[in-house]
Amino acid sequence: MTQDQLKQAVARAAIEYIKPKLGGDSIIGVGTGSTANFFIDYLGEIKHLFAGAVASSDASAARLKNLGIDVLDCNSVSELVVYVDGADESNAYLHLIKGGGAALTREKIVRAVSKEFVCIADGSKWVDVLGKFPLPVEVIPMARSYVARELVKLGGTPVYRDGVVTDNGNVILDVYNLQIIDPVGLETRINQITGVVTNGLFAAQGADVLLLGTNDGVKTLYPR
Numbered sequence: 001m002t003q004d005q006l007k008q009a010v011a012r013a014a015i016e017y018i019k020p021k022l023g024g025d026s027i028i029g030v031g032t033g034s035t036a037n038f039f040i041d042y043l044g045e046i047k048h049l050f051a052g053a054v055a056s057s058d059a060s061a062a063r064l065k066n067l068g069i070d071v072l073d074c075n076s077v078s079e080l081v082v083y084v085d086g087a088d089e090s091n092a093y094l095h096l097i098k099g100g101g102a103a104l105t106r107e108k109i110v111r112a113v114s115k116e117f118v119c120i121a122d123g124s125k126w127v128d129v130l131g132k133f134p135l136p137v138e139v140i141p142m143a144r145s146y147v148a149r150e151l152v153k154l155g156g157t158p159v160y161r162d163g164v165v166t167d168n169g170n171v172i173l174d175v176y177n178l179q180i181i182d183p184v185g186l187e188t189r190i191n192q193i194t195g196v197v198t199n200g201l202f203a204a205q206g207a208d209v210l211l212l213g214t215n216d217g218v219k220t221l222y223p224r
Contacts, residue, residue, distance in 0.1 A: 006213030031085020099136030099200030143195020
């Protein structure tokens, strides 16, 4: 199967996974990226089963609206029944790296408001140790150089993602050359650097379930 076919398979599996959890007043969280886009497209087929969605990016919000799905402001919602989104990497503990699409801060907010986080990914995202994919860090623009120097002290090689401005008006530093043995600890340390909005480690609050697309079918995995 091609990578797109694997993404479509996990997106379809996610629809079947969340169906029993939905009610007429349910609000769901929806992520950002190529795999999430397949999920959004399939979501249009069951839009009669839930009340609306909170999106983690302007792009996802526009895609949902084009399908006739109501998009709500996160501030108007006390809890999301489920949040479905992709990942750039996942380990066996369902600690994730996210943020390849520069939506990491809003994704973390949506995840925090959700009862359950369902991650959908193709098999190429499964790793033993996080860090081959560069770790995105969202930074207040005036702190970019300072934060970069602090990230070097942590052993990483930060690279400014040129030309990218997040939906929050900030910039992204992608940190290369990390072997992330302690994802929860590193997530906390980076978030404590002044000027960092957040980083792309979803470890303190990782995924509750991972639907992983493989050539042998979609595997349902839970944290080790």
